[in-house]
Amino acid sequence: MAAVNLQASCSSGLASGDDATATSQNGEAERLERPPKRQHQRNNYGSGNQDQPDAAILAVPNVVMREPGGQRPSRLSGGGGGGPPTNEMEEEQGLKYGAQHVIKLFVPVSLCMLVVVATINSISFYNSTDVYLLYTPFHEQSPEPSVKFWNALANSLILMSVVVVMTILLIVLYKKRCYRIIHGWLILSSFMLLFIFTYLYLEELLRAYNIPMDYPTAVLIMWNFGVVGMMAIHWQGPLRLQQGYLIFVAALMALVFIKYLPEWTAWAVLAAISIWDLIAVLSPRGPLRILVETAQERNEQIFPALIYSSTVVYALVGTVTPQQADATSSPSSSNSTTTTRATQNSLASPEAAAVSGSRSGNSHPRQNQRDDSSVLATEGMPLVTFKSNLRGNAEAAGFTQEWSNNLSERVARRQIEVQSTQSGSAQRSNEYRTVTAPDPNHPDGQEERGIKLGLGDFIFYSVLVGKASSYGDWTTTIACFVAILIGLCLTLLLLAIWRKALPALPISITFGLIFCFATSAVVKPFMEDLSAQQVFI
Amino acid sequence: MTLPEFFGCTFIAFGPPFALFVFTIANDPVRIIILIAAAFFWLLSLLISSLWYALIPLKGFLAFGVVFSVFFQEGFRYIIYRILRSTEQGLHAVAEDTRVTDNKHILAYVSGLGFGIISGMFALVNVLADMSGPGTMGLKSGSELFFVTSAAQALSIILLHTFWSVIFFNAFDTNNYIHIGYVVGSHLFVSLITLLNASELYTISLLINYIVTIGTGVLAFRVAGGTSRSFKKFITCQ
Helix, strand or coil, rough: HHHHHHHHHHHHHHHHHHHHHHCCCHHHHHHHHHHHHHHHHHHHHHHHHCCCCCCCHHHHHHHHHHHHHHHCHHHHCCCCCCHHHHHHHHHHHHHHHHHHHHHHHHHHHHHHHHHHHHHHCHHHHHHHCCCEEEEECCCCCCCCCCHHHHHHHHHHHHHHHHHHHHHHHHHHHHHHHCHHHHHHHHHHHHHHHHHHHHHHHHHHHHHHHCCCCCCCHHHHHHHHHHHHHHHHHHHHCCHHHHHHHHHHHHHHCCCHHHHHCHCCCCHHHHHHHHHHHHHHHCCCCCCHHHHHHHHHHHCCCCCCEEECCCCHHHHHHHHHHHHHHHHHCHHHHCCCCCCCCHHCCCCCCCCHHHHHHCCCHHHHHHHHCCCCCCCCCHCCCCCCEEEHHHHHHHHHHHCCCHHHHHHHHHHHHHHHHHHHHCCCCCCHHHHHHEEEEEHHHHHHHHHHCCCEEHHHHHHHHHHHHHHHCCCCCCHHHHHHHHHHHHHHHHHHHHHHCCCCCECCCHHHHHHHHHHHHHHHHHHHHHHHHHHHHCCCC | CCHHHHHHHHHHHHHHHHHHHHHHHHHHHHHHHHHHHHHHHHHHHHHHHHHHHHHHHCCCCHHHHHHHHHHHHHHHHHHHHHHHHHHHHHHHHHHHCCCHCCHHHHHHHHHHHHHHHHHHHHHHHHHHHHHCCCCCCCCCCCCCCCHHHCCCCCCCHHHHHHHHHHHHHHHHCCCCCCHHHHHHHHHEEEEHHHHHHHHHHHHHHHHHHHHHHHHHHHHCCCCCCCCCHHHHHHCCCC
């Protein structure tokens, strides 16, 4: 659906895009065109949900996405030329920005895994299972592998059905627009994680390092930590803080799974959840797919809660036209993430404002944006989405700090580009492409882009790595880590090619499981022989 | 004593590679991805050599496993060479920093470092974990130099993998079969020399390996277009 929309609007946008190029004042043309569009959109939103999913939102970016095509000689001559090259261009663009997005996801995923692995290795509490979750009634106490096997199977089936029911419940609520209930649910679960589970974590941490602490101090710490976390996650706060809390919450959830799931069940659940992910996202009636499509129809965040989104880098580059850039470069954050709430009125990003100010009203995106993992709902959300209305999620994204450091540089580059474009359209074709990173025009196209990764994915990646490290073999841990990252890379590659919501768990978890078992069964004895005799290969 | 030893050995083995990573790789997303992909391919080669080692009847003979492991690694180095060269066009489109594709040695260097880092990690992490306590080597039996030599060997292997990849990629680009032979041969030689470590002939094995490392480094430098003049210029910061 997404793909179809994209194509359609692409071809509609093409004409105006080429016109703009022809005048060789792309920036100007763009800016001239924008305000009416914005109004148009706003009107639509104000009047209700009449507009077609693609029309308003997608058209704007895609005009722009077309531009680079226009700058290629063939494209210039081709004018409104057809589909295939367009796709190529888009793929190329997708890949180009993909490379950065991949890293932007690598960092938080790695951090989350690091927290989990460090905890597993330093706090023995999380290593042993003595208490069990309600969802896993079979405790694998028997020494018989066959009994353990069916225990694990039954446990994971029960847990999966809980996940399925929760996901469907979530979708029904979303379909019925019960936003308040969803928010209440999310707030409640993040409250639990931030207070109760964090308290347990703190207690075990202190116990592991044998640090005495009195209750008033502990309560003070917990109160501050929890309240700041709730504010950062549900209301507002510095970007880094939100990032940190999201990662911590995901790590905590992963630790809970590692601690309370019996051993075989944990592996079975990992396998089952990735299969469920595959079904839920890809099958025509899959709940997550329905969710994504509904969100697109409503022009909302593709289910805003529970998702971690990398992004925005380009969004901002896009929205800042050179002239505006001077004004905005210092408070770059005003463009980017911190102000996403403010963005709603921000002049610098009209489209985005329109997007996020969509029908859920101004308060919604804000609250939904970076929500943490509610215990069960998160599991239902492992998906990567491309091309979502990243605006709102800017906050969840993070790393914009780095980006803003580069801002002035980027802006400078863009100014050069723009000047070169304006100076002569003839030279544009080659020279241009070598100079630039983001073309002056299509950054707007990236506005719609951004890769989102469900926090559920963070959790289950971490569960896998943490579980692998709980056996005490570091080579297995590293192998799992590399395998998961490669799986994530492949998923993102497919995302760039197929451009629709994809499940992020299956490839990574499959690789991770294969490498985990292969390493601990086959590689480990070999490596142990080698390192005992200090032989290096 | 265990903790300082742990940190010391960690920094010996992974300090230089970490510096290389920070200064040459970390800024470019494409390079990071290639680094991880190279690490993944090394893992695959290790998996295959371990399978081989586990399946063949000559289980007790480490040397046998080592020889085949070297061949598998070089095979995967060739595979990653093919992959990188065939995706070069795509990379050119993807990479923001076009130097990655303009200078062919960068790809070789990055993938070589990926090979090296993962190989060094696999060789050393479990030793490092034991190093941090509660006991240490050399109190009752064994040499107290065990850990330090392991770390130094790991460093030499990491650097060697980087150099080998640079030479190897270039050799296939220019059909220089002597260099290919040199890479495979010196890899085999270095790995077999480390067999001496089992009988605690640390001085010999370390000395030989570092001589090979320096020689390979010089060769890689020349292959990448360096001369003694440019080296002098570099040293004197001109």
